[in-house]
Amino acid sequence: MPTHLVNIKDKLFENIFENAPNGIAIVGLDYRWVKVNRSLIELLGYSETEFYSMKFPDITHKDDMDVDVEQLNRLVNRDIESYQIEKRYFHKNGNIVWTLLSVSMELHIDGSPLYFISQVVDITKQKEILWEMNSIKEIAKNQNDKLLNFAHIATHDIRSHIGNLGMITDFMEEETEGIKDDENFKMLKESLSQLEVTISNLNEVRNDxxxxxxxxxxxxxxxxxxxxxxxxxxxxxxxxxxxxxxxxxxxxxxxxxxxxxxxxxxxxxxxxxxxxxxxxxxxxxxxxxxxxxxxxxxxxxxxxxxxxxxxxxxxxxxxxxxxxxxxxxxxxxxxxxxxxxxxxxxxxxxxxxxxxxxxxxxxxx
Missing domain, CATH: 3.30.565.10 (Histidine kinase-like ATPase, C-terminal domain)
Structure with a gap:
C-alpha cells in the first residue's frame, strides 16, 4: 500500500479512536493500558498518565475479575473471537461505574496474540433505573401482601359480626310479637343478607x-x-x-x-x-x-x-x-x-x- 494511503488510514483510525462517544482502550497481554481514548478518561476520571501506570485489574470490581480474565484467556486460546459482559469499574472518586464491556483481540501477522481492544459503554443510568423499578416492584409486592392480609382479617372479622347481628335479629323475631311484619325490621334483615353477599364478593377478589x-x-x-x-x-x-x-x-x-x-x-x-x-x-x-x-x-x-x-x-x-x-x-x-x-x-x-x-x-x- 502506498505510504500516503497508509498515513491516511492511520490518521483516520486515530480520529475514530480519539473522538468515539464510548470508551475505547488498547490493553496489553499483561493487562496494562497501552492506549485509552478521551471518552474513557472522562468516564473513569483518571488522567492518561494514571491509566498508563496501572493495569485494568487495579480499577476493576473484584466480583467481576474472574469472569473477565476467564474470557480473556479464551480469546488468547482462540476459543472465541470476542466477548461482551457487564463489568464494574471504580471511578477515581471511588464511585462504581457500570459498563457494557466488549473485547476482541488483535493478532500479529503470524497469528500470535498482540493486544486486546476494549470498548466500554456506560450503563450506570440504565442500572439505576432498573434498580429503582425493582425497588418499586418490591414495595408494591409488600403492599399487596399487606392488603391481602388486611382483607383476610377484615372479611373474617366482619363476617363474625354479621353472624352475631343475625342471631340478635333472630332473638328479636322470637321475643317481639309482630316484628316480622315491620317494614324497618325487614329492611334490617335484608341489609344484613346483602352485607353477607358483599363479604363473599370481597373474598372472591382476594382469592383471584x-x-x-x-x-x-x-x-x-x-x-x-x-x-x-x-x-x-x-x-x-x-x-x-x-x-x-x-x-x-x-x-x-x-x-x-x-x-x-x-x-x-x-x-x-x-x-x-x-x-x-x-x-x-x-x-x-x-x-x-x-x-x-x-x-x-x-x-x-x-x-x-x-x-x-x-x-x-x-x-x-x-x-x-x-x-x-x-x-x-x-x-x-x-x-x-x-x-x-x-x-x-x-x-x-x-x-x-x-x-x-x-x-x-x-x-x-
Missing part, C-alpha cells in the same frame, strides 16, 4: 386475579341493581327518592361481582345524595344492548353537573362538584377504574338543576 379481562364471568345485571336498591332502601325512603329498576331480566354482562356492586351502589348513592330537594326525586336504571356492550343507563333529576367546567376533571381523585359537607371526590374516581378494568367505559350527560344521565358500558356476556 381479575387484572385480565379474560378472568371476567357472566353476571345478571338486574340482580345487582336489585341488591343496590335493597342496600339503599332505608336511605332512599328517608330522602323520599324513588328508585326504579327497568333493567331487562335476561341481560348479563362480563364482570366481577364486587366491582359491579361498588359501581352501581356508588351511582345510586350519588344520585340520592345530590338530589334536588325542591322536587320529587327519582333514580332510574335502564339497560340497552349495543355493539357487543350492555349499556347501564342511570338517570336522575338531581342537581346536575356543569360539564363545560368539569368534563375534563370529572373522574379525578378528590374532585367534587357540589358544596356538601360529606363530599369526598373519591367515588367516581374508583368507579371509573372498576369499569375500565372490566373492559368498559363511562359516558355522561348532565344539565345543572335538571339532572344527570350516566351510561356505563359493560362487555356483553
Amino acid at each position: 386475579d381479575f387484572s385480565l379481562h379474560t378472568n371476567l364471568a357472566p353476571k345478571n345485571l338486574k340482580l345487582f341493581v336489585d341488591n343496590a336498591m335493597y342496600n339503599m332502601n332505608a336511605i332512599a325512603k328517608n330522602e323520599q327518592c324513588q328508585v326504579i329498576n327497568e333493567v331487562a331480566d335476561d341481560v348479563s354482562v362480563l364482570g366481577v361481582s364486587v366491582y359491579l356492586d361498588s359501581i352501581i351502589l356508588n351511582f345510586l348513592t350519588n344520585a340520592i345524595k345530590y338530589r334536588c330537594k325542591e322536587r320529587n326525586s327519582f333514580v332510574r336504571f335502564r339497560s340497552l344492548v349495543q355493539d357487543g356492550f350492555v349499556i347501564l343507563e342511570i338517570q336522575d333529576n338531581g342537581l346536575g353537573i356543569d360539564l363545560e367546567a368539569h368534563r375534563s376533571d370529572l373522574y379525578q381523585f378528590r374532585k367534587t362538584f357540589h358544596q356538601l359537607s360529606d363530599s369526598r371526590g373519591v367515588g367516581l374516581f374508583i368507579t371509573k377504574n372498576h369499569v375500565e378494568r372490566m373492559g368498559g367505559r363511562i359516558e355522561v350527560e348532565s344539565e345543572v338543576n335538571v339532572g344527570t344521565t350516566f351510561k356505563v358500558y359493560f362487555q356483553k356476556a
Whole structure:
C-alpha cells in the first residue's frame, strides 16, 4: 500500500479512536493500558498518565475479575473471537461505574496474540433505573401482601359480626310479637343478607386475579341493581327518592361481582345524595344492548353537573362538584377504574338543576 494511503488510514483510525462517544482502550497481554481514548478518561476520571501506570485489574470490581480474565484467556486460546459482559469499574472518586464491556483481540501477522481492544459503554443510568423499578416492584409486592392480609382479617372479622347481628335479629323475631311484619325490621334483615353477599364478593377478589379481562364471568345485571336498591332502601325512603329498576331480566354482562356492586351502589348513592330537594326525586336504571356492550343507563333529576367546567376533571381523585359537607371526590374516581378494568367505559350527560344521565358500558356476556 502506498505510504500516503497508509498515513491516511492511520490518521483516520486515530480520529475514530480519539473522538468515539464510548470508551475505547488498547490493553496489553499483561493487562496494562497501552492506549485509552478521551471518552474513557472522562468516564473513569483518571488522567492518561494514571491509566498508563496501572493495569485494568487495579480499577476493576473484584466480583467481576474472574469472569473477565476467564474470557480473556479464551480469546488468547482462540476459543472465541470476542466477548461482551457487564463489568464494574471504580471511578477515581471511588464511585462504581457500570459498563457494557466488549473485547476482541488483535493478532500479529503470524497469528500470535498482540493486544486486546476494549470498548466500554456506560450503563450506570440504565442500572439505576432498573434498580429503582425493582425497588418499586418490591414495595408494591409488600403492599399487596399487606392488603391481602388486611382483607383476610377484615372479611373474617366482619363476617363474625354479621353472624352475631343475625342471631340478635333472630332473638328479636322470637321475643317481639309482630316484628316480622315491620317494614324497618325487614329492611334490617335484608341489609344484613346483602352485607353477607358483599363479604363473599370481597373474598372472591382476594382469592383471584381479575387484572385480565379474560378472568371476567357472566353476571345478571338486574340482580345487582336489585341488591343496590335493597342496600339503599332505608336511605332512599328517608330522602323520599324513588328508585326504579327497568333493567331487562335476561341481560348479563362480563364482570366481577364486587366491582359491579361498588359501581352501581356508588351511582345510586350519588344520585340520592345530590338530589334536588325542591322536587320529587327519582333514580332510574335502564339497560340497552349495543355493539357487543350492555349499556347501564342511570338517570336522575338531581342537581346536575356543569360539564363545560368539569368534563375534563370529572373522574379525578378528590374532585367534587357540589358544596356538601360529606363530599369526598373519591367515588367516581374508583368507579371509573372498576369499569375500565372490566373492559368498559363511562359516558355522561348532565344539565345543572335538571339532572344527570350516566351510561356505563359493560362487555356483553
